[in-house]
Amino acid sequence: MAGATAVRVASGGDAVRRLYDRIGEFLIDQRLDAHPANYAFAYHLLANPDGPLAKAVRALTDGGVRLTQRDIEGLGCDLQPTHKSEIPDASPADGLVAQTQMQVEGFQDMVLAMRAETEGFGRDLAESAAAISRSATAGGSAAMIGEVAQITGAMLERVRTAEARLEAATREASELREKLEEARDNARRDPLTELPNRRAFEEAYAAQVATGEILCLAICDVDHFKAVNDQFGHAVGDRVLKAIAAALTEACSGQFVARYGGEEFAILFSAMDAETAGAKLDSARITVAAKRYRLRESDAPLGEITFSAGLTAATPSDTFHAAFQRSDRLLYAAKSAGRNCIRVG
Template sequence: MVARGAVAQTGARGAAAELYDQIGQFLTAQRLSPDPVNYVFAHNVLSQPGSPLAKAVASLTDGGIRLTVKDIEELGVETTAGSAAETMMEAKAEAARMVARTQMQLEGFVDLASDLQVDTADFGRDLAASAEAIRTTLDTEEVVRLTAALAERVQAAEARLEATTREAAHLRAELEEARDNARRDPLTDLPNRRAFEETFAERMALGQGLWLAVCDIDHFKSVNDRFGHAVGDRVLKAIGTAVAEQCDGQFVARYGGEEFIVLFSNLNADQVYEIMNRAREHVADKRYKLRETDAPLGAVTLSAGITEATCGDTARMVFQRADRLLYLAKSDGRNCVRIG
């Protein structure tokens, strides 16, 4: 006769094995690599079938649609790995250090301004006393002494004022640098998602006609899988530079992962499509090589979806429409542009 505890233990092992098999099937169906991040994501979905996460995944995959890396990121699971993540962490640490330095400089500036205010008040009192002394005395030597003392105080005040001005200019530059770093992607040196959302809101408020293109590097995951994240990072930088050059005069940003966005202002549909398609062709025509061995990396291509911003749209709403068109471009075989 089998003990009750043994039966329970056997049942637990059976449930665990079943969940393990389900996770494997899920990853295979979604064409996700069996790395720890994706495994944890699948485990969270399948182990809690009634959770909001599981329901969101069911909605996204309805009709046989596969999840993308971006879908997983938006559902709250971080998938960035390798040197790109390290670069981002370093950038955040540097931003924190800059904020601390700026705060210290600001406190020093406040102290300096306070000292200058005290010196100015003292100078005013001394000036009044000296003027009275000059008025009531005819002693030439005393007048010379008082005049020299006043000149010395004036020079000292001017020196303090000059130092304060330099400090203020330095502080202004530090603050501007910190603000710029907060709006810039550290890997590609392009504006980031935050900068895009701010720019979109500003231009919408000005009533500019806007079109948004969402671009995605085709099969980028295979680049990381075959050559590693260091090579993947270099590809991201090269593609970001190429898109920015081909879309010169427009706002180009890295949205996240292998996605870039281009915000076009005051252009019509034909002009926007022509620019974006020219950028796609330029990327497809380039032949990338491995820096270490000079071996060919293989073709790297872009797909893009373009949509127009309408009155009342938020950046998120426009992005979602362009992203759906990007998905259609991927479905059409990639390396193409869809506009709508």
Template sequence: MTARKGGEGDVFARIGAFLSEQGLSPEPSHYSFAYSIVTEPDGVIAQAVRRLTDGGFRLQRGDIESLGGKVSLGASAAAEAVQTRQPDISHADALEENAARLVAETQAQVADFTTMMQAMQNETRGFGRDLAESAAAIAAPQVGHAVGLEAIARITGTMLARVRDAEARLASATREAEALRAKLDEANDTARRDALTGLPNRRAFEESFVTRPEHDGPYCLAVADIDRFKRINDIHGHPVGDRVLCAVGRLLVEECAGQLVVRHGGEEFAILLRGMTLAQAADHLDSVRAMMAAKRFRIRESDQPLGSVTMSIGVTAVQFGEDSATAFDRADRLLYTAKAEGRDRVCAA
């Protein structure tokens, strides 16, 4: 058995880093799997994991289970997301169906609140009317005084019971409304997130561009495209292409931390950079491009080298008051210039 390296705290830190990299929650089964890898880095399992993740890929459920590990349901959304490629139309249909269901639930919730409020208003009016009649009885001769007090006590007791019932119904409706609000927030996030890579999508980009604080600029907009991506799909298949898309997306997010990185469509990514001049943005993106070109990917099923994956990037400065379509069109034309000049480069203007 290989000797363990580092102290206990170091082991915990490396296990946490592994779980985070692979999109796994810190559940006992996941922790046990990570522990065997971290504490025996030269073991058979650890070596297999290194081969499978070479090139920046995450482990899939099948990989973990084939190595003796166990994946808890729902605990590895990122790993599961790249396991199969779902057609965009299916994802769009699912979002539309979910949105329609949530709209119907919201309408029903509003109707329930309206009915409840109307019932409470009617009861309050009836209580006020009965109370006024009883008060009038109190002002009558002495015989009416006792009758009036008795009526007030009866009416007040009935109203208090109704108030308690209304409070219980209102509390229940409030809990349902909070649950529905959480569902709406989740649906809103899902509608603005790419199903494959987990990155924000085109809709999120458009909204962020429109609502950006212009005075917090300068802003630059970049459009990055994976070179010869169709060839990767044609030769190695869509599952490999999907993994490449996810790896490129992760690299862009990591190296453009704090900036908005979206999957704009297909193999194209858009990056909205804040606080950089055009020259600074071009230099930064060129270093990211070089980093991607230096990576060496492998096909996990066969261990066959995939070779280098390169990007072409067009980047432009966003002008004050400019709309997203104008800025994007300019960056997109610069991207095609980069492609025409030989790919694997950054064009800025």
């Protein structure tokens, strides 16, 4: 996959040229605009393929998922986007995976430093025991007792230092666990609609189809959504997506509703036949089509907003790809039939 092969470093006599070529390949593979911020991001990524940024990118692109401009903004590197108006406002959780990876490496460094400080502990303890034995044999001379006291005092100080660092490392580990849990949740949630995202949906399908229960999979697509964005702007488009997400969630209560990407939503109906699932989905379609949307700023009518959908029953033998392709074909049949309708098959 593009993401899995993206993070490689050039080596050998022609390393600089090869690195330059890899930067271009990376931008093409990830379908990123060739502006300076993305070039700089790719350089930081590819020049240090084992660094925290590269590890974070591998985590985000696992399974062939491509990076988005929003991902790059979240991962940081002190880069600014060239077309910031085209990028949604970043949430506080953006870049959490990269930040956590960096903290993990910092924790590892702390533990290594602590081990380096305490590596002589066993040796000093053995020397102290031998000194005590010699002191007892020699009748406990003052010089020997002083040596023992010095060794023991240094050893105790080292123990106190190790304990303090271990306490700090334990607190750090606790914080990392919390951040990792948050990162896992954010990696599976769409920040705009707060719905599960594509990765979460595909994982849910795999888990539920394995149970053998009846499943139906629906793919919904907002009709003429590009025209909404072009005419009214992305902020209005975002509000439309949130409204449709709310309508789908309410009408399909108890089912797995996700934003699959762009203006596409996906729904996994569990323990429900296609007829019942279709009725629920059609209820959401009617709700969305009946609402009269207006611009918040001027109260001017936005026009009719509708969505089309394809719904199919999934069998235990269906791979996700097979079920998705059937739903997608039905979705396009709904689009061809005039939009604002559902096709079931």
